[in-house]
Amino acid sequence: MRAIVQQVAQGFSGLSVEQPTQQTALRHLEHWLTDEAFRPYRPQLDWLIAQQHWSLLLDSFYRVLPFGTGGRRGPVGLGAKRFNAWTLAASVQGHVRYLRERDPDHDLTVVIAYDVRVFHDLRGLYNRALPNPLLGMTSRTFAEVAAGVYTANGVRVVMLPEGATTYISTPELSFAIRHLHATAGLNISASHNHPDDNGGKFYNEQGGQEVPPHDEAMAAHVERVTHIAQLDFAAAKATGLLTWVTPDVHEAYVALNLRQSLSPARQAHVVFTPLHGTANTTVGTVLRQAGFQVDVVAAQATPDGTFPAVPYRAPNPEVPESMQQGMDLARALHADVVFACDPDADRLGVCSRTADGTFRFLTGNEIAVLATHHKLTQLKSLGRLPRRPLVIKTEVTTALLRPITDAFDGVLVGDLLVGFKYHADVLDHLERHGRFGGFEGTLDDFVIAVEESHGLLVTPEIRDKDAAGAALLLAELAAQQRQQGATLLDYLETIYMQYGYYANLGTSMVMTGAEGTAHIQAIQEGLRRQPPMELAGLAVTQYSDHWDEAGRHGRFLSETDRASRNVLGFRLANGARVLVRPSGTEPKNKVYIEVPSAPVGLQAGRTALARCQVETDALAQRIADDVTRQMLQLIGVSLPEYALRISGLVALDKRLDFVARFIPGLQAQAVRLCDGDTTQTEISAWIDTQLAAYGKDARGLVREAMQQYLSTEREAAALRGDAAAGQQQQHIQAMERAFFTQP
DSSP states (O other): OHHHHHHHHHHHHTSSSOHHHHHHHHHHHHHHHHOGGGGGGHHHHHHHHHTTOHHHHHHHHSSOOOOBTTEEEEEBSSSTTSBSHHHHHHHHHHHHHHHHHHOTTSOOEEEEEEOSOBOOOTTOOSOTTSOOTTTTOBHHHHHHHHHHHHHHTTOEEEEOOTTOOOOOOHHHHHHHHHHTTOSEEEEEOOTTSOTTEEEEEEEOTTSSOOOTTHHHHHHHHHHTOOOOOOOOHHHHHHTTOEEEOOHHHHHHHHHHHHTTOOOOOOOOEEEEEOTTSSGGGTHHHHHHHHTOEEEEOGGGTSOOTTOTTSGGGOOOTTSGGGGHHHHHHHHHHTOSEEEEEOTTSOBEEEEEEOTTSOEEEEOHHHHHHHHHHHHHHHHHHTTOOOSSOEEEEETTSOTTHHHHHHHTTOEEEEEEOSSHHHHHHHHHHHHHHSEETTEEOOGGGEEEEEETTTEEEOOTTSOSOOHHHHHHHHHHHHHHHHHTTOOHHHHHHHHHHHHOOEEEEEEEEEOOHHHHHHHHHHHHHHHHHSOOSEETTEEEEEEEETTOTTSTTOSOOSHHHHHHTOOEEEEETTSOEEEEEEOSSSSEEEEEEEEEOOOOOTTTHHHHHHHHHHHHHHHHHHHHHHHHHHHHHTTTOOOOGGGGGSOTTSBHHHHHHIIIIIHHHHHHHHHHHHTTSSOHHHHHHHHHHHHGGGOTTHHHHHHHHHHHHHHHHHHHHHHHOSHHHHHHHHHHHHHHHHHHOOO
16 A cells, blocks of 8 residues: 555656645545445546546545535545545535534424436546446435435435436425425535536525535534444435425425416417426426427437537536527527526526527526516516515626616615525525615515526525526516517617616636646636736726625635635726636636626617627627736736637636647648548548547537637738748638538
């Protein structure tokens, strides 16, 4: 064992990671190599060491998978920093201790939900010829592991029965906790993450997630776990502490959402895709029972945790390509609107029919604006608008919601930190204390809660985002618009003309592994230490740091509060704003850009609006590119402009590979093609092989970058105008044919 550890230590020494990090990884790895509990993993660990996969081993062991944003989420795999039966069981044991500390005098009941995920090692990290206990582990399997820990600790568990063919979505879990008067809840899901990821997210008795400092108290209990009391599932059932969720819970959830209806209009044709997830029983059922014509995208209808028919295996309605099949079907059927959900059915994607019968993807901010304006309008027309209607949003969600809320004499709580748990906290304060901050009121004042990442909530009886209620309201709006010969997009453009167009652009840079984590931290610290003076030629007129305890968020409540507040803001001379923060659930930093414009007025018409949109969008893109360049400079990285057009799903190391290896390689292949030394088919196969590590449907991930690269090269060749430039043009054409024309 000493020799093995020394071998690994030598391998780690070649990585650009600090010595304490290496030592922690070695300590955790040695524990996994020697503890009997991890013996089933030993063949894979031995193989990883023999293959000298030092970077993977370091990233798998250099820390325990962080307990943040209400739980643990990450890649399923071997190691302390991976999601597996051990990291989940330790989380549940800590959760039990936390619950007993908070409520020592009462019996505890936890509702467990799970999604469609199953681990197949699609990333190809492990040896398929060797035993691997994780292969084939489903979210249901992990849920049974959790049930074994809860029952071993005397906690009652409510979950779906064995053999159930349905699922409990994230919003339905939130509802079930409140409906069943449970103590807490656990959801086994990784939302829209890669299929190889999974996680466990914990909920409190209000149906929301804990906020600081309570989340840190729970995390502290988890971190102190050294012994796990655990039963296998058969023994868990034998305790009598395990009961099953009955159909009436789902029926009550559907009925609650149906009660959110604000219009009898039903003549809208909806195309819906659950993206292989759970939402056909939530959004699909609610829309059908409400009386809408709903056609489901058949190829994406079956629950399947590998998400086989979703581009890039990214089942996320924030990704426009995920909705392409829905748009294709909607165009063929002459439908009015397309809806999509992520696997746990809390996010809602929307595409609107346009005047020419095609469909346009709507961003999360646009969906928030549509739903908010529509609900306020309908409540007012029905005489049901509260005296002080309350709209809730996060700071990174569009500021266009402020003038809209003001127009209805409403109150906007608009500076929340990222995470729907903060929306739920506002509702909890109103329910318990009749106030939040400077707002005094009750749950009856609540209208809607929204966030830019496609999250909406339209009823306070649920305490997490829920696509079902929002989909119902937007389907009713689509029906109203159809009656007038118009669309959701027409409604949105009218809002823009009246209140102003706000260009919102989000960008991110994925940086994986321990080295990636260090880069993410270095970028944030670099921006904090030396904030930019200008962005895209515009002066930075105001800088804010949410770590400033003299600011609006006050003193830190806990370390989890500190992590949530790792947000930097920059206000520009033209009123634009830029917010930068590390993601709490994925290995990337996230940048939010908003550029407002003055209202063009209803009289100016759509031509004036379209011109304003083009100009404002272009400025937002220039700001985004400059922010990205300045951030990468902080870690000594420079990318050409075309590489900035690579999909945000692609990690930085792959972007660098695209520039340094793939493009020169494709250039050489194009020369060979022009010389007759290879064929189009051979080059196409070479392209797919070279890009395979970028992800599923890799050409699509880099398509826009390739288009910009070729355009730039053509312009450069045209400016030269000599004989060599003519030959270069031939090579450019050969590259274009090879990349965009697959045999």
